[in-house]
Amino acid sequence: MKLIKQKKEMSTTKIIYGLYGDDDDLMHGVKAFTDKGISINEVYTPFPVHGLDKALGLKKTRISDAAFIYACYGVTIGITLTAYIMNHDWPQNIGGKPSFDWLHNMPAFVDPMFELMVFCSAHLMSLTFLVRNKMYPGAKPQNPDPRTTDDKFMMEFVSDDVETIKQLLIDTGVEEITVKDA
Amino acid sequence: MSGHYEAPIREPLIIGHKTYHDITEDIARPIEERAGKLWWASLYAALILFVYGFGCIAYTVGTGIGAWGLNRTINWGWDITNFVWWVGIGHAGTLISAVLLLFRQRWRMSVNRSAEAMTIFAVCQAAIFPVIHMGRVWVGYWVFPLPNQFGTLWTNFNSPLLWDVFAISTYFSVSVVFWFMGLIPDFAMIRDRAKTPFNKKIYTLLAFGWGGKAKHWQRFEELSLVLAGLATPLVFSVHTTVSFDFATSVIKGWHSTIYPPYFVAGAIFSGFAMVQTLLLVARKVCHLEDYITMYHIEIMNIVIVVTGGMVTVAYATEYFIGWYSGSRFEDFTYLSPGAAVGPYWWAFWALIICNLVVPAAFWFKKVRTNIFWTFIIALIINIGMWFERFDIIVINLSRDYLPSSWTMFKPTIIDVGVYLGTIGFFSVLFLLYARTFPVIAQAELKSILKISGETYKAKEGDEHH
Numbered sequence: 001m002k003l004i005k006q007k008k009e010m011s012t013t014k015i016i017y018g019l020y021g022d023d024d025d026l027m028h029g030v031k032a033f034t035d036k037g038i039s040i041n042e043v044y045t046p047f048p049v050h051g052l053d054k055a056l057g058l059k060k061t062r063i064s065d066a067a068f069i070y071a072c073y074g075v076t077i078g079i080t081l082t083a084y085i086m087n088h089d090w091p092q093n094i095g096g097k098p099s100f101d102w103l104h105n106m107p108a109f110v111d112p113m114f115e116l117m118v119f120c121s122a123h124l125m126s127l128t129f130l131v132r133n134k135m136y137p138g139a140k141p142q143n144p145d146p147r148t149t150d151d152k153f154m155m156e157f158v159s160d161d162v163e164t165i166k167q168l169l170i171d172t173g174v175e176e177i178t179v180k181d182a
Numbered sequence: 183m184s185g186h187y188e189a190p191i192r193e194p195l196i197i198g199h200k201t202y203h204d205i206t207e208d209i210a211r212p213i214e215e216r217a218g219k220l221w222w223a224s225l226y227a228a229l230i231l232f233v234y235g236f237g238c239i240a241y242t243v244g245t246g247i248g249a250w251g252l253n254r255t256i257n258w259g260w261d262i263t264n265f266v267w268w269v270g271i272g273h274a275g276t277l278i279s280a281v282l283l284l285f286r287q288r289w290r291m292s293v294n295r296s297a298e299a300m301t302i303f304a305v306c307q308a309a310i311f312p313v314i315h316m317g318r319v320w321v322g323y324w325v326f327p328l329p330n331q332f333g334t335l336w337t338n339f340n341s342p343l344l345w346d347v348f349a350i351s352t353y354f355s356v357s358v359v360f361w362f363m364g365l366i367p368d369f370a371m372i373r374d375r376a377k378t379p380f381n382k383k384i385y386t387l388l389a390f391g392w393g394g395k396a397k398h399w400q401r402f403e404e405l406s407l408v409l410a411g412l413a414t415p416l417v418f419s420v421h422t423t424v425s426f427d428f429a430t431s432v433i434k435g436w437h438s439t440i441y442p443p444y445f446v447a448g449a450i451f452s453g454f455a456m457v458q459t460l461l462l463v464a465r466k467v468c469h470l471e472d473y474i475t476m477y478h479i480e481i482m483n484i485v486i487v488v489t490g491g492m493v494t495v496a497y498a499t500e501y502f503i504g505w506y507s508g509s510r511f512e513d514f515t516y517l518s519p520g521a522a523v524g525p526y527w528w529a530f531w532a533l534i535i536c537n538l539v540v541p542a543a544f545w546f547k548k549v550r551t552n553i554f555w556t557f558i559i560a561l562i563i564n565i566g567m568w569f570e571r572f573d574i575i576v577i578n579l580s581r582d583y584l585p586s587s588w589t590m591f592k593p594t595i596i597d598v599g600v601y602l603g604t605i606g607f608f609s610v611l612f613l614l615y616a617r618t619f620p621v622i623a624q625a626e627l628k629s630i631l632k633i634s635g636e637t638y639k640a641k642e643g644d645e646h647h
Binding site (some may be wrong): 023042043044045046047048049050052053056058061063064067071081082085086089090092094095097105108109111112114115116118119121122123125126129130132133134135136137138139140141142143144146147148149150151 | 201202203206327336337338339340341342344345348349352355356359360363366367370371373374375386387388389390391392393394395396397398399400401402403404405407408409412413415416419423426625626628629632
C-alpha cells in the first residue's frame with residue numbers, strides 16, 4: 001500500500017473515514033478505489049480479510065526472513081556455548097563420550113542447539129513484529145473507531161478531493177462516512 | 183490471508199445464524215457478566231487444594247525430600263510421575279495451535295485458545311516437581327549454564343536432564359509467546375467494548391495498541407504461520423527429550439528405543455483427554471455450544487482413538503519384548519508378564535483398562551458423539567495416563583537388579599498433598615483465565631464465518647442444487 005504522508009500545507013486536506021458493514025463490500029470498495037488510482041491511506045478490519053493485502057498492493061512481509069536470521073543466531077549461540085563449555089573450558093570424560101572434539105561430541109548437543117534455535121527465532125521474531133507495528137503494553141489504540149475490532153471495516157483516506165471519495169464510498173455500499181481535518 | 187472454499191457437504195463449524203457481532207457478544211459475555219455461583223464454588227474448592235498443596239511444598243522445602251515416600255530403591259516416585267503427567271497434558275495445546283494450523287484444520291479455531299491455556303498452566307505445574315525434587319530449591323538456577331565462582335563448574339550438556347531443562351523452558355516460553363500474540367487482536371476487541379475504567383486500562387495494557395491495520399494483519403498471519411512451523415517440531419521434541427531421561431539410562435524397562443515416539447503419542451493422547459475434560463465444562467458454563475460443536479468433540483475423540491492406538495501398539499511391543507528377551511530382569515518391567523501378576527498387578531491393570539480397554543469405546547460413533555460418555559472416558563484416560571507414568575517409574579525401580587533391595591513405594595500425605603495442590607493451582611489458573619480472557623480466538627473464527635458458518639453453508643448448498 002502506498003502511504004500518503006501529506007503535510008498540513010493545504011487547509012483543504014481532510015481525513016475521510018468510510019465504514020463498511022461487510023467484508024465483501026469492503027473488498028469491492030478497495031478494488032473500486034485502486035482501479036480509479038485513488039490511494040487508500042489505511043484499512044482497519046476486525047479479522048484478516050482474504051485477499052485484502054493483494055488488493056491494496058501490499059508488499060510481502062519479510063518477517064519470516066528475519067525469523068530465519070534469528071534461527072541462525074540461535075544455532076550459533078548453541079554451537080559456541082557447547083563448544084566452549086564442554087570441549088574447551090573444562091573437557092570431562094562423561095560416559096566415554098568424546099570430549100576433546102566438538103564435532104564428535106555434537107550428537108549430544110543437538111537437543112540444546114535445536115531449542116536455542118527455536119527460542120531465539122520465536123522470541124526475536126515476535127519482538128520484531130511488535131517493534132515494526134509500533135505496539136507495546138498500554139499503547140494508544142491505533143484504530144480510529146472502536147467498532148473496527150467488532151464487526152465493521154474502515155477505509156481511511158487523506159485527500160483534498162473529498163467529494164469524489166465520498167461519492168465512490170456511497171457507490172460501493174458504505175454505511176457511514178466521517179470527514180475530519182487533517 | 184486465509185479463506186478458501188469449503189465443500190457444503192462438510193459439517194458447519196459455527197452453528198446458528200451468527201453475524202460477526204454475535205461472535206463478539208458471545209465471546210465477550212463471560213468476561214463482561216458477573217461470575218455465577220458455580221464459578222465461585224469451583225474457585226474456592228480449587229483455592230483450598232492450592233493452599234494445601236502450597237503448605238505441603240513449603241514443608242518439603244523446609245524438611246527435605248525425605249518428607250516423601252522415596253527410598254533407596256525407588257528414588258523417583260510420585261514427583262517424576264506427576265512431572266511427566268503434567269508435561270504430557272501440556273502437549274495438546276500447542277499441537278492444536280501449531281500442527282493443526284499447518285494442516286489448515288479450521289476446527290482448531292474454536293478450541294486452540296483454551297487448549298493452549300491448558301498447555302501453559304500444565305507446564306507450570308510440571309516445572310514445580312523437578313524444582314522441588316532438587317531439595318535445595320534456592321540453588322535451582324544452577325541448572326542453567328551461568329558463569330560462576332565455583333571454579334569451572336558448568337552444566338553437563340551430555341545429560342538428558344539438561345536437555346530437558348532447555349526443552350521444557352523453551353516449550354513454555356514459546357507457547358506463552360504463541361498464545362499471547364494470538365490473544366492481542368482479541369484483547370483489542372475487549373478493550374474497545376470495555377465500559378469500566380479499570381477494565382479499559384487493563385485491556386488497553388494487554389492489547390498493545392492493536393488496531394487491525396491491513397499491514398499488521400499481514401504480518402500477524404505470517405508470524406502465526408512461522409511460529410506454528412517452529413512450534414511443531416518443538417511439540418515433538420519436548421516429550422522426546424522427557425523420554426530420553428528414561429531411555430538413555432541403564433534401568434531395565436527404561437532403556438528402550440521405543441520411548442520417544444511412544445511418549446509423544448501418549449502425551450497427545452492424554453493432552454486431548456484433558457482438553458475434552460476442560461472444554462466440555464467450559465462450553466457448558468460459558469454457553470459456547472454454537473462454537474464448540476459435536477463435530478469438534480467427535481473429531482477430538484478420533485484423535486484420541488488414533489493416539490490411543492499408537493500407545494496400545496507400544497504397550498504390546500513392550501510386553502512382547504519383556505517376554506521374548508528371555509531376561510529375568512526384563513520380566514519385571516512395567517509391561518511384562520511379571521508385572522501383570524506381581525505386587526503391582528493393580529497398577530498394571532489400571533493402566534490396561536484405562537488406556538487400552540475403555541478408550542476403545544470411541545471406535546463407536548454413538549459413544550464418541552455422546553457428551554456424557556466423552557467426559558467420563560476422558561477422565562478415565564487422565565487417570566490411566568497417570569498410572570502409565572507411575573508404572574514406568576515405580577514398577578521398574580521396585581524390582582531392580584539386586585533382589586535383596588526389592589521394595590514397594592508408599593506415598594506420604596505430603597506426596598499426595600503436593601499432587602493435589604498442583605491440581606488446585608491448575609484449576610485456579612484455568613478458572614481465572616475463563617473469566618478474564620477471550621476463551622475462543624474470535625478474530626480467527628470471524629474469518630471462517632462465511633466459509634464454515636451454518637447460515638452461509640446452507641446458502642451455498644442451495645445455490646449448488
